[in-house]
Amino acid sequence: MKAGGEADDGDSARQALCRMLLIEDDEPLRDRFTRILTSWRGGDLVAACATLGAALGYLQRGDIDLLVTDLRLPDGHGTQAIRVLRALNPAADAMVISVLADESTVIDAIEAGAAGYLVKDADSFELIEAIEELRAGRSPICPSIARIIVRRLNAVPSTPPSPLAQLLTPRETEVLWGIAKGYTYAELAERLGISRQTVPVHIKNIYRKLEVRNRSEAVFEASRLGVICL
Amino acid sequence: MPLRRRVSCLALTVLLAAAASLPLWLPLPEPHDALTITQADCRHACDAPSPVPLPLARATRGGQTELRLAFDLDAVPQHPLYLFIPMLSQRAVVSLNGSAIADTGTRTQMLGVTSGTTALMALPAGALSSGRNTVSVRLRSSGVGRGYLSRVYIGTARQLAPYFRLRLFLLEHLRLMAMAAQLLITVAVLVAWCYRPREALFGWTLLLLVMSLPAYTGLLIGLARPPPHWLLPYGFILNTGACVVLQIIALLVSGVAVPWWLKACVPVAPVLCALAGLSGAVSPEGMVMALGVPMILVAALAATIIAAWGALAKGVNEAWLLLAPLLVLLMASLHDGAIIARWLNGPVFFAFYYRQALALAIAVILARRLGISLRQLDDSNARLQRRLAQREQELSRLHENERRKAAERILNEERRRLTADLHDGISGHLASIIALAEREHSPSIERSAREALDDLRAVIHSLDIGDSELVVALAGFRERLERQLKRTGIVLHWSMAHLPEISGVTPAHALNVLRILQEAVTNAVRHGPATRISIQGLAGAPGRALVSVENDGVPFSTGGGLGLDNMKRRARQLGGAVHVEAQDAGTRVLLELPGRLPERVVPAGEEDAPARVVVQDRPPAQAATAIGSAGQ
Numbered sequence: 001m002k003a004g005g006e007a008d009d010g011d012s013a014r015q016a017l018c019r020m021l022l023i024e025d026d027e028p029l030r031d032r033f034t035r036i037l038t039s040w041r042g043g044d045l046v047a048a049c050a051t052l053g054a055a056l057g058y059l060q061r062g063d064i065d066l067l068v069t070d071l072r073l074p075d076g077h078g079t080q081a082i083r084v085l086r087a088l089n090p091a092a093d094a095m096v097i098s099v100l101a102d103e104s105t106v107i108d109a110i111e112a113g114a115a116g117y118l119v120k121d122a123d124s125f126e127l128i129e130a131i132e133e134l135r136a137g138r139s140p141i142c143p144s145i146a147r148i149i150v151r152r153l154n155a156v157p158s159t160p161p162s163p164l165a166q167l168l169t170p171r172e173t174e175v176l177w178g179i180a181k182g183y184t185y186a187e188l189a190e191r192l193g194i195s196r197q198t199v200p201v202h203i204k205n206i207y208r209k210l211e212v213r214n215r216s217e218a219v220f221e222a223s224r225l226g227v228i229c230l
Numbered sequence: 231m232p233l234r235r236r237v238s239c240l241a242l243t244v245l246l247a248a249a250a251s252l253p254l255w256l257p258l259p260e261p262h263d264a265l266t267i268t269q270a271d272c273r274h275a276c277d278a279p280s281p282v283p284l285p286l287a288r289a290t291r292g293g294q295t296e297l298r299l300a301f302d303l304d305a306v307p308q309h310p311l312y313l314f315i316p317m318l319s320q321r322a323v324v325s326l327n328g329s330a331i332a333d334t335g336t337r338t339q340m341l342g343v344t345s346g347t348t349a350l351m352a353l354p355a356g357a358l359s360s361g362r363n364t365v366s367v368r369l370r371s372s373g374v375g376r377g378y379l380s381r382v383y384i385g386t387a388r389q390l391a392p393y394f395r396l397r398l399f400l401l402e403h404l405r406l407m408a409m410a411a412q413l414l415i416t417v418a419v420l421v422a423w424c425y426r427p428r429e430a431l432f433g434w435t436l437l438l439l440v441m442s443l444p445a446y447t448g449l450l451i452g453l454a455r456p457p458p459h460w461l462l463p464y465g466f467i468l469n470t471g472a473c474v475v476l477q478i479i480a481l482l483v484s485g486v487a488v489p490w491w492l493k494a495c496v497p498v499a500p501v502l503c504a505l506a507g508l509s510g511a512v513s514p515e516g517m518v519m520a521l522g523v524p525m526i527l528v529a530a531l532a533a534t535i536i537a538a539w540g541a542l543a544k545g546v547n548e549a550w551l552l553l554a555p556l557l558v559l560l561m562a563s564l565h566d567g568a569i570i571a572r573w574l575n576g577p578v579f580f581a582f583y584y585r586q587a588l589a590l591a592i593a594v595i596l597a598r599r600l601g602i603s604l605r606q607l608d609d610s611n612a613r614l615q616r617r618l619a620q621r622e623q624e625l626s627r628l629h630e631n632e633r634r635k636a637a638e639r640i641l642n643e644e645r646r647r648l649t650a651d652l653h654d655g656i657s658g659h660l661a662s663i664i665a666l667a668e669r670e671h672s673p674s675i676e677r678s679a680r681e682a683l684d685d686l687r688a689v690i691h692s693l694d695i696g697d698s699e700l701v702v703a704l705a706g707f708r709e710r711l712e713r714q715l716k717r718t719g720i721v722l723h724w725s726m727a728h729l730p731e732i733s734g735v736t737p738a739h740a741l742n743v744l745r746i747l748q749e750a751v752t753n754a755v756r757h758g759p760a761t762r763i764s765i766q767g768l769a770g771a772p773g774r775a776l777v778s779v780e781n782d783g784v785p786f787s788t789g790g791g792l793g794l795d796n797m798k799r800r801a802r803q804l805g806g807a808v809h810v811e812a813q814d815a816g817t818r819v820l821l822e823l824p825g826r827l828p829e830r831v832v833p834a835g836e837e838d839a840p841a842r843v844v845v846q847d848r849p850p851a852q853a854a855t856a857i858g859s860a861g862q
Contacts, residue, residue, distance in 0.1 A: 026658065028665035072654060099657040099683075120661035121683055123717060143705035144691060182705025182726060 017044040018135055023055045023069040023081055024048070024097060029120055033068065033097070036124040042132065052076035059084050066131065067094040068118070071105050079112035086113035086211070093134050107148055107210075115139045115207045138200030139207050146179035149210065167209050175202045243554060250558040250587070253580065254565065258400070260316060261393050264385030270297040270367075285317070285380040287575040288369070295377050299365045301384055306358045313365060314390040315349045316397055319378035319577030322349065323368040326357045335370075346378070346577035348397035350390060376569075378577040401578065408586045409446045412439060415589045422596060429599070431482050434475055435592045437496070441472035442585060463514035464504055467522050471500040473529030476588075480533040480556070483548045483595060484540025499525060519570065527567055530560045548595050555587040645693045657686055684710050688744050695740040700732045703740035707747060708765075718755065721762045729767025730775045734827040742800045743821070746808065747779060749797050750819040754781035760816065773825040774806075778818060786810050786817035797821075804828070 020043045024030040027050075034048045046064060049055040052073045058064060059081060067085045069078040082094040095116040096109040106117055116134040118127055130140050150173075168176075171192070178188040189196040272282045273296040288295050313331075315322065321335040332351040369377035383390060416439040423432035444465030451457045474495045481488050503525075507517035534556040540549030562580035569576050660683040667676035691706045708724050715722045747765065754760045760781035770776040794810060797819070801808040806823040 026662050026665070028662050028669060032665040032668060099653055099661045105653075120658075121664045121680055123713070126713065142709050143702060147702055180705070181701055182708055184724075187727075 018042055018065045018131075019063055020045045020066045020068060021055060021058050021064045022048040023050075023052065023067070023073065023078060025050045025070060025072075025074050029070075029097075033127070036127050037068070039124065040128050040131065042135070050074070052078075052081055055081050056084065059088065062088045064089065065092050066135070067092065068097060068131075069094065070097050071109060079109050079114075082109060082112040082114050095131070095134060106145055107152070110145075110207050110210050113211045115204055117145075133200060134204075137204055138197070139204035140200065141179055141203045141206075143180050143182050146176050149206070150176050150180050168206060172202050172206050172209075175199060176206065179203075239550070246554055247557070250584070251561060253578075254561075258316070258397065259393065260381070261314065261383045261385060261389055264314070264383040264389045265301055267299045267301055267365075267382040267384070270299050270379070272297055284382065285378065285575065287319075287376045287378045287572075287577075295369045297367045297369065297379055299367065299382055300362055301365070302362050303358060303360050305360045306355060309386055310355065311353045311358065311384055312387055312390050313349075313351050313353055314383040314385070314394055315367070315380065316383070316393065317346060317348060317378065317380040317401075317577055318367075318369065319346050319376065320371040321369070322379070323370075324349075324351060325366045326353055327359065327363055328366075329354075329357050331357070346579070347401055348394060350394040353384070376572065376575075376577075378575070405449060405582060408583055409443075409449060411586050412443065412446075412589055415439060415593050416443070418593065419596065422600070429596075431479065431592075431599070432596060434479050434482065435596065438472050438475040438479060438592070439589060441468050441475060441500075444468045445582065445585075460514065463507060463518045463522075466518050467503045467507070468500050470503055470522055470525045470529070471496050473526050473533070474499055476533040476556075477529060477536060479592065480536035480540070480549075480552060483552050484536060484544055484546050486536075486540070523567055523570060527563050530556070530563050534560050548598065551591050551595050551598070555584070555591040559584045559588050642694070648693070649690050652686060652690060657683060660686065680714075684714065685748075688748070689741060692737045692741040692744065695735060695737050697735055698731055698733045700735045700740060700743065701726060701729065703735075703744060704729075704747075704767075707744050711748075711751060711765075715751075715763065720755065720760055723762065723764040723766075725765075726767040728769060729777065730769050730825060732775055732823055732825060732827060734829065736827070739804055739827045742804055743777075743823070746797045746800050746821055747777065749793050750779035750821075753793055753819070754779065754783055754817065757784060757786070757817070759783055770822055775823045775825065777821040777823070779821075780813070780816060780818045782816040784817075785812035785815070 020037055022030065022033055022037060022045060024033055030048050030050060034045065037043060037045045037048075043066070047055075047058050049058070052075050055067075055069070059067070064085060067081060069081050071078040078096060082096075085092050085094055093116065094109075094112075094114040095118060096106060096114045097118045097120055098106055098109075099120045106114075109117070116130060116139050118130055122130070133140060171194075174192060175188060178191060183191065185199040186196050189199050268284050269281055270284055270286065272280055272286070272288070282297075286297070313324065313326075315324075318334065321333070323330065323335070324332045331354060332349065334347060334349045365382070367379060367382075369379055371377040383393075416436065419432060419436045419439060423429075423436050426432060445468070447461055447465035451459065451462065474492065478488050478492055478496070481492075503517055503521045506512050506521065507514045512520060534553065537549050537553040537556050540546045541553045559581065562584040565574065565576075566579045566581050568574040569579065660679050663679040664676050664683070667673070667679060687710060688707065692703055695703045704726055708722075712722055712724075751763060751765075754763055760783035762782045764778070764780045766778045766780075768776040768778060794808070797808045801821060801823075804823055805828045806821060809820040809822070811818045811820065
């Protein structure tokens with residue numbers, strides 16, 4: 001199912017535009033997101049798909065810069081699309097649309113390579129702001145997700161520190177803790193003596209570190225779905 | 231070893247040595263108010279009579295010595311007179327003025343080599359005469375010791391009896407007691423050895439005690455009939471083996487392995503001596519004198535040297551315990567040897583007394599070892615008990631952990647399932663409704679759906695709020711509120727940095743707090759068209775926390791309403807209170823919370839809640855509309 005009305009934009013504009021792919025199975029929501037994404041001047045919505053299968057065809061082209069996907073899909077899961085995207089184009093970003101934005105499936109999506117998320121009822125300006133931030137190398141995070149990550153870092157105190165905990169810098173851990181405790185970026189920046197713009201950069205780095213580092217898993221996923229041939 | 235302990239050990243040793251050598255330098259008291267005879271006429275078998283001073287020691291081998299003692303009486307006294315010989319060796323036949331009055335051999339059993347005895351005899355009044363009286367003492371002795379006669383006293387029973395009794399105690403009773411003591415110690419060691427044959431020291435000590443028992447043959451030989459005097463030298467010869475055992479014990483106590491040849495000497499030495507005696511190569515007396523006595527002396531000396539080496543060079547504490555009695559025994563053996571070799575005059579052999587010191591010391595060592603092993607047993611027992619208790623504690627802690635984790639797991643699983651259900655179902659539908667309403671331009675439906683979705687988020691978000699995580703719940707609330715207010719154009723000022731820590735937080739508590747705050751915000755948006763809402767965490771009265779919700783709308787005027795009652799009821803359930811204050815410009819709602827929230831939420835029925843509780847519990851639909859209208 002296609003809803004990308006501006007897929008045939010001028011070539012020169014397309015060069016600079018962010019090529020987006022939307023996957024959302026609920027029709028009213030897909031319609032809403034399509035409207036919002038289409039209205040954004042900085043991007044070019046390649047397609048709005050209702051199924052994973054339909055989306056894989058676009059992903060296979062390898063030129064998608066940003067994937068905005070729901071998690072539960074009729075024929076699969078959003079994380080599969082994210083893995084394929086990240087395997088084919090490591091520079092591309094993936095963003096999850098979740099209705100509650102705090103359950104552990106979001107963490108699964110982050111581990112699959114998502115670097116941002118949106119709530120389904122997000123207003124248009126929120127959505128566009130989040131995408132722009134993400135494209136600028138900054139990721140959003142909310143306290144509940146920060147808390148889940150922090151919990152994952154110190155899962156069992158008696159066992160040796162998890163590789164993840166060793167992977168994060170002390171500053172990144174501080175940022176996570178601060179967010180989990182409810183500080184805004186500005187408050188946190190003031191507390192840690194860093195610029196407000198640096199906080200979401202740290203967040204994006206944390207997301208990237210949380211992404212399953214073993215690429216073979218992603219490549220396997222992609223080949224299993226028939227997107228690439230091994 | 232610290233200096234003080236060294237010094238006290240040394241002092242104790244000196245004291246013991248002084249006590250042990252007492253018989254050597256402290257003479258026994260003698261009667262002072264009785265008639266004392268200090269000189270005798272000696273009539274040896276082949277010698278001419280000659281006056282000799284008393285005490286006198288003389289060889290009587292192969293015969294006897296007759297000594298004549300003379301004393302003068304002014305008149306035959308009315309009260310009976312007694313003749314007291316404090317010390318004689320070994321047997322005396324006494325006659326007064328030619329008539330026999332006593333033979334010590336008939337009453338005392340202290341014959342044989344264990345010589346030295348005392349005698350008190352009545353002088354029959356009929357045999358006494360005024361003027362000069364003559365007492366004849368015919369001394370007889372065995373081959374080992376010499377015949378001995380001390381000064382002789384004549385007096386009344388009152389004058390002489392105490393001195394006689396003292397000597398009787400020391401020379402006869404004490405020897406029997408020494409033997410009894412050895413028998414007792416032997417039995418005790420036998421029992422100890424039976425129960426702990428692994429301890430070599432027990433076995434060797436038992437052997438030492440048993441082998442040295444025949445030395446007391448002399449004490450008992452008189453009980454047999456006829457007395458087997460020939461046994462005496464062989465009983466003594468067994469001592470040579472006992473002395474080898476003594477060296478073995480000294481080595482064991484010093485912690486040195488015992489060489490096999492030394493063990494072999496234990497039976498070999500006495501058997502060789504006995505064979506020499508039996509074969510007739512040497513006489514039994516010669517066997518004792520030429521082999522037994524030197525061997526015993528050498529062995530005692532060797533054992534002493536070993537113990538001294540163990541005590542001084544190796545620093546073994548038990549060697550000190552052994553060294554002291556060994557030194558005493560060595561002294562006694564040298565003394566006895568000197569008597570036998572005729573270098574000393576004296577009829578009493580000390581070794582028979584002092585060997586008990588050795589037996590006692592070994593018994594002390596054994597008891598000490600037993601005590602130490604028991605203490606070690608107690609210690610290790612206590613240690614094991616301690617470790618067991620620790621393990622049990624650890625186990626119960628692990629069990630408790632496991633139980634808690636299992637409960638947590640079940641709870642998490644339930645929460646996950648519930649969240650997933652809500653996510654897939656209601657929340658998805660609500661999001662869809664929002665999108666539809668937006669498309670159809672139905673703002674009121676859209677807002678209601680948004681409110682419902684936010685409320686659902688608050689519920690789900692509170693589900694995994696743990697103890698002292700109210701701040702986390704507040705953080706989630708803030709995030710939602712920010713988006714909510716952004717839509718309506720109201721500025722939110724939020725600060726929880728000064729909120730004191732609140733413990734005892736459960737999901738129900740967290741949800742109650744969030745609902746109170748949501749209600750306060752809804753009221754602010756509804757009643758006063760606020761442009762700015764400030765939510766702050768503050769420290770209240772000691773141990774209490776405050777959350778203040780201020781708005782710059784119309785000051786609060788009416789006395790409550792459904793929303794306010796609702797907030798107050800929820801605050802009471804949290805053990806806190808809600809105060810609403812009108813301000814110059816705007817209204818301030820203060821939520822006061824205890825530092826520790828109550829264990830369980832107080833059910834509505836237990837408090838004086840109005841009857842409209844059920845109605846109040848319904849989500850405030852008006853509030854949602856109010857926010858919506860404020861946004862327009």
